[in-house]
Amino acid sequence: MTLLAGPLLLALIAAAPQGSLQDARVRIAIVGDTAHVDARYRITDPGDSIRLHAPRVAGQHTAFDHRFDDPRLRLDTLPGLFRLTALGEGRGITLNLRYSVRGDLSRIPLFVPEAPSTPGQSRVTILVDGLAPDRAARFVVPRFTRDSRGPWRATPDHLPSVVALVKPARGLPVPALAQWSVLLIAFAGTLAWLLTHLAARRRT
Amino acid sequence: MTATFFVVAGMYFTAIFGISIWSYFRTADEVDFIAAGRSIGPLVGGAVLAATQISAGTFVGTVGRHYLAGVSWWYVWFGVWAGWLVSAFWVAPKLRRFGALTVPDYIAVRFGSKGAGALAGALIVVSYTIYLVAQFQAGGEIALTVFGMKPLTAMLILVASTAVYTVLGGVRSSSYIEFIQMLIMVSALVIAVPVLLHYAGGITQARHFLDSLDPRLTSGFYGWKEILAFSVSFGFAIAAAPYEMTRYYSMRDERTVRRAIYVAIGFQVVIGVSVLGIGMLTRVLFPTLSSQDLASSVMAFEILPPLVGALLLVAMLSAIMSTVNSILLVVGAGVAHDLYGKLLRPEASQEHLVLVNRVSIFVLALIPVYFALQKYGDVQTIVVEQAKFIASFFFVPVVIGLNWRRGTAAGAMAAMVGGFLACLAWEFTGQRGFASHGIDAVEVGIAVSLILFVTVSRFTKPVPDQNLAVFFHRPRG
Numbered sequence: 001m002t003l004l005a006g007p008l009l010l011a012l013i014a015a016a017p018q019g020s021l022q023d024a025r026v027r028i029a030i031v032g033d034t035a036h037v038d039a040r041y042r043i044t045d046p047g048d049s050i051r052l053h054a055p056r057v058a059g060q061h062t063a064f065d066h067r068f069d070d071p072r073l074r075l076d077t078l079p080g081l082f083r084l085t086a087l088g089e090g091r092g093i094t095l096n097l098r099y100s101v102r103g104d105l106s107r108i109p110l111f112v113p114e115a116p117s118t119p120g121q122s123r124v125t126i127l128v129d130g131l132a133p134d135r136a137a138r139f140v141v142p143r144f145t146r147d148s149r150g151p152w153r154a155t156p157d158h159l160p161s162v163v164a165l166v167k168p169a170r171g172l173p174v175p176a177l178a179q180w181s182v183l184l185i186a187f188a189g190t191l192a193w194l195l196t197h198l199a200a201r202r203r204t
Numbered sequence: 205m206t207a208t209f210f211v212v213a214g215m216y217f218t219a220i221f222g223i224s225i226w227s228y229f230r231t232a233d234e235v236d237f238i239a240a241g242r243s244i245g246p247l248v249g250g251a252v253l254a255a256t257q258i259s260a261g262t263f264v265g266t267v268g269r270h271y272l273a274g275v276s277w278w279y280v281w282f283g284v285w286a287g288w289l290v291s292a293f294w295v296a297p298k299l300r301r302f303g304a305l306t307v308p309d310y311i312a313v314r315f316g317s318k319g320a321g322a323l324a325g326a327l328i329v330v331s332y333t334i335y336l337v338a339q340f341q342a343g344g345e346i347a348l349t350v351f352g353m354k355p356l357t358a359m360l361i362l363v364a365s366t367a368v369y370t371v372l373g374g375v376r377s378s379s380y381i382e383f384i385q386m387l388i389m390v391s392a393l394v395i396a397v398p399v400l401l402h403y404a405g406g407i408t409q410a411r412h413f414l415d416s417l418d419p420r421l422t423s424g425f426y427g428w429k430e431i432l433a434f435s436v437s438f439g440f441a442i443a444a445a446p447y448e449m450t451r452y453y454s455m456r457d458e459r460t461v462r463r464a465i466y467v468a469i470g471f472q473v474v475i476g477v478s479v480l481g482i483g484m485l486t487r488v489l490f491p492t493l494s495s496q497d498l499a500s501s502v503m504a505f506e507i508l509p510p511l512v513g514a515l516l517l518v519a520m521l522s523a524i525m526s527t528v529n530s531i532l533l534v535v536g537a538g539v540a541h542d543l544y545g546k547l548l549r550p551e552a553s554q555e556h557l558v559l560v561n562r563v564s565i566f567v568l569a570l571i572p573v574y575f576a577l578q579k580y581g582d583v584q585t586i587v588v589e590q591a592k593f594i595a596s597f598f599f600v601p602v603v604i605g606l607n608w609r610r611g612t613a614a615g616a617m618a619a620m621v622g623g624f625l626a627c628l629a630w631e632f633t634g635q636r637g638f639a640s641h642g643i644d645a646v647e648v649g650i651a652v653s654l655i656l657f658v659t660v661s662r663f664t665k666p667v668p669d670q671n672l673a674v675f676f677h678r679p680r681g
Contacts, residue, residue: 021492053491055413057405080412107405116494119349141403141489141507156506157349158490158498164403174402175509178395182511185391 019046019115022092023123024159026110027151030130034102041095043115046088052095052111054082055161057104065098084111107162119157126163128152140165209350209514216388216518217365220381224368249455250467251386256448257284257468258389258475259527260342263520265584267503268496270483274414274421276431277483281476283435285469287442290603291449292465297458298606299449302674306453306534307446307602308542314605316671317613318546323620324601325542328446331593332531333572338586339524339531340576342497345583346520349501359576362521363569366528382529385522386471392519393478395512396503400485403507410488417491421484433644437588440595440650444602446534497582528569536565589631596627596649600657609676615661623653 023042028035043050056062062082064075073095076083086095101108110126117124126142129151141164144152154163166173172180244252269277299310307328312321343362344355351358404410414421426434442448452461486503493499504516540561545552552560580586600623601616627649635645 053417055405055409055488058409078416080409080414081416083416107403112491114492116492118494120352143506158493158502158506160489160506161491162403162405162489175399175512178399179509179511181395182391182515189387 054109059104208510212514246463249464253468254471255382261587264342267500271499272496273425283439287439290443315613325538336572392516429642441591444598539564592646596623619657622656626652
């Protein structure tokens with residue numbers, strides 16, 4: 001009986017998101033200091049309208065395709081993000097978005113609909129072409145793989161708001177530093193334990 | 205990532221089973237099994253208290269709440285810490301001085317009634333079974349997200365591995381394992397935050413994004429009435445939490461207990477700040493998830509570098525296992541020590557009681573698996589519900605009972621039953637109108653419990669002085 005009280009509280013505190021993201025396919029082509037993004041979304045049960053958000057990244061200039069002038073699509077530029085509002089079309093809606101990002105390409109923004117994906121049922125694919133070899137694929141979000149010389153491919157369960165690439169720079173990137181600090185903590189912990197243990201044995 | 209996880213997890217499980225086997229050969233009697241021979245110091249003790257408190261509710265549920273609701277959930281921590289301080293000043297030293305094995309032992313002696321002790325034991329078993337549901341559900345969510353594993357399989361593996369190390373070494377192995385678990389949890393959380401911040405573009409960009417996404421994320425998603433209700437639930441439950449109090453008994457002395465509580469609060473401040481950052485930054489990077497409970501495992505699996513992600517996943521499993529372990533010890537002791545040993549077979553030998561305790565742990569670990577598979581709510585909701593009930597039936601007999609000598613057995617039993625029923629009744633009636641009146645079930649439960657305790661105690665026979673002597677320095681003259 002106690003457990004039945006859970007949904008009551010849940011209903012009080014959390015509003016369920018609308019719609020469901022069935023399919024998202026994003027293709028990013030990097031040419032020089034510009035990334036061309038071509039994204040296609042299929043959303044079911046979007047309601048009267050569905051909103052999509054993408055972060056505005058400092059040091060970038062984003063140019064949107066002229067089709068954003070479509071009266072069914074409204075683009076708002078807010079502090080920190082772009083908001084795209086699309087009017088619903090019955091039981092499902094398909095959106096094709098094209099935009100290009102110029103400047104700092106360490107984080108390429110993606111529009112994420114407010115409709116969540118369902119792991120195992122939805123399909124999310126992100127492809128990146130033209131990634132320079134100095135942007136190692138080891139510390140990128142989401143996790144990419146590559147077959148021979150084809151594009152880098154990621155198939156995460158959920159759509160991220162950015163494709164984060166390693167910025168070519170001197171020194172270790174933050175994620176690499178984090179990896180090293182894990183090893184350092186493990187080593188220091190083992191050493192501390194050994195020293196304490198040895199000291200205790202010497203005392204006895 | 206999966207291979208890295210298995211390597212890290214393999215090292216971790218090798219370490220904890222090594223400690224369990226070491227402890228097994230050092231466990232001779234019930235005091236060793238339930239209270240680790242009363243040998244735990246302040247640092248390990250503090251880490252153990254924090255590890256017991258930091259559960260799946262924190263790693264999955266609290267991260268999820270920060271993901272959903274932003275910064276305002278953080279204020280609930282003040283209620284948690286207030287509960288710890290109440291415990292440090294008015295509960296823990298007296299309980300440790302008393303030196304019982306379980307909380308129902310305290311109830312039985314303080315109020316001079318085996319019936320009150322048995323009632324406390326039964327309520328503990330019921331309420332903590334609910335808490336286990338949250339832990340198993342979180343384990344299932346993590347396994348599903350990371351490995352695509354069926355939740356039932358994951359839960360059974362979790363039950364088996366946790367029950368084995370609990371059964372083998374009791375509180376002694378649990379204490380040392382939880383110390384290691386605490387270090388893993390703190391390291392993983394502290395390392396994860398700068399990585400997330402790096403991907404999110406820094407604090408300013410993240411704040412602007414969240415402000416525009418939903419202004420309530422950075423200001424106030426919850427109103428003060430809701431924050432108060434959550435804080436009261438956690439604070440009052442922590443002040444009288446049986447699984448925390450059981451750990452006091454394993455520490456050297458009263459001074460050690462108090463110092464351990466301060467250490468535990470220190471660990472929790474670090475964890476609280478990190479969890480806040482993780483929840484909100486995961487919202488920036490994955491703004492739409494089908495359930496907020498997915499936030500922590502998506503973050504560990506999709507965002508963090510493999511080694512850090514693997515460490516965090518192991519930390520989450522550690523959190524779940526340490527809490528499951530503590531609860532199993534409490535409910536196992538509730539059945540074997542308080543119900544079986546005190547009521548059914550008082551003549552049972554030490555070996556027999558330890559065997560009953562171990563069997564109870566295995567059986568009681570399996571029951572919540574069924575409920576966890578039903579998914580009645582998100583993890584944090586189940587944790588909050590359980591805290592409400594613990595606070596409603598336990599706070600008054602424990603905290604007031606330890607500091608007001610006039611409390612009687614009848615008063616304590618009325619307070620436990622009345623508080624529990626009032627909280628339950630309000631959940632299904634008055635709670636629906638919370639938005640207008642702002643009165644939560646936990647507040648009703650505690651108020652009813654307090655009124656019944658004072659009123660019934662006033663009209664019933666006082667507890668004999670010899671029962672009170674250990675809790676109140678001067679016998680009533």
